[in-house]
Amino acid sequence: MDNVFISQLLGTPPRQSRFTEILDGLVRRTFPWIRIDSVWRSKWRMGNIELRTHLFHILTQLITFEVPGDIVEIGCNSGESSVILQKIIQDMDPSRQLHVYDSFQGVPKPSHHDKDVYAIGDMSASEEQFRKNFESVGLQLPIIHAGWFEETLTSSQLPEKIAFGFIDCDLYDASLLALNKIYPLLSLNAICFFGAYSDPESNAAITTKSCFKSPGIKRACDEFFRDKPEKISLLLTGTHTSGYFRKSI
Ligand SMILES: C[S@@+](CC[C@H](N)C(=O)[O-])C[C@H]1O[C@@H](n2cnc3c(N)ncnc32)[C@H](O)[C@@H]1O
Numbered sequence: 001m002d003n004v005f006i007s008q009l010l011g012t013p014p015r016q017s018r019f020t021e022i023l024d025g026l027v028r029r030t031f032p033w034i035r036i037d038s039v040w041r042s043k044w045r046m047g048n049i050e051l052r053t054h055l056f057h058i059l060t061q062l063i064t065f066e067v068p069g070d071i072v073e074i075g076c077n078s079g080e081s082s083v084i085l086q087k088i089i090q091d092m093d094p095s096r097q098l099h100v101y102d103s104f105q106g107v108p109k110p111s112h113h114d115k116d117v118y119a120i121g122d123m124s125a126s127e128e129q130f131r132k133n134f135e136s137v138g139l140q141l142p143i144i145h146a147g148w149f150e151e152t153l154t155s156s157q158l159p160e161k162i163a164f165g166f167i168d169c170d171l172y173d174a175s176l177l178a179l180n181k182i183y184p185l186l187s188l189n190a191i192c193f194f195g196a197y198s199d200p201e202s203n204a205a206i207t208t209k210s211c212f213k214s215p216g217i218k219r220a221c222d223e224f225f226r227d228k229p230e231k232i233s234l235l236l237t238g239t240h241t242s243g244y245f246r247k248s249i
Pocket of ligand 1: 046047073074075076077078079080081082101102103104105106107108123124125147148149150168169170171174195
């Protein structure tokens with residue numbers, strides 16, 4: 001399977017110019033409740049080509065090597081990555097299900113671990129938009145779990161086994177909750193991937209946008225993996241870094 005469908009379905013998102021990045025940063029610092037970057041973002045605005053390529057390689061590999069289980073995306077927003085995951089599932093192994101989870105109201109109140117990077121309601125996309133986006137690319141809808149993770153990441157709404165967990169919810173509380181719920185369900189050799197994972201000590205990425213730093217994610221992982229055998233590895237993702245671990249027990 002080639003991965004050209006990614007740009008065929010979603011286009012290639014333009015990189016933000018240095019000028020608009022600086023303007024965004026200035027406006028955010030002066031008027032934190034104003035988000036001017038949405039003016040020049042396209043309909044598919046969350047990921048970049050590197051992130052999409054990571055998703056492609058990880059999921060095709062897990063399916064090829066027959067790691068058992070379904071696929072979950074914790075924080076699906078308008079479905080930009082969900083479309084890629086669903087396309088791969090439909091083409092390679094339609095017996096697997098994609099489950100997506102989101103409040104469809106953006107992020108809740110951040111905790112002190114998140115260091116003011118986000119405000120309530122940031123990154124909101126409606127369930128209607130999610131459905132429309134799937135319709136526009138002609139793919140079957142995944143199983144949608146709408147609501148706060150505290151209510152939806154339950155044994156009745158999670159699959160029994162997970163081959164690929166994509167945790168992409170930006171905040172400390174949500175990431176820690178997702179890890180606690182997903183980890184026991186991951187099959188041996190399953191992969192769990194974090195869309196944005198920043199480790200300031202790695203000096204690995206040119207992280208220009210504060211939202212990609214998402215400090216709460218690393219804090220949640222540091223806490224969670226203190227007594228686990230796995231550790232997070234970084235992946236370069238254009239403007240930032242992502243992280244992943246492979247379940248080893
Ligand atoms: C970065 S976006 C996800 C992007 C998506 N994975 C993609 O690649 O297009 C983060 C999403 O997490 C959701 N979210 C964050 N915390 C949440 C919580 N506690 N409960 C439900 N949804 C939450 C937000 O609504 C937002 O849509």
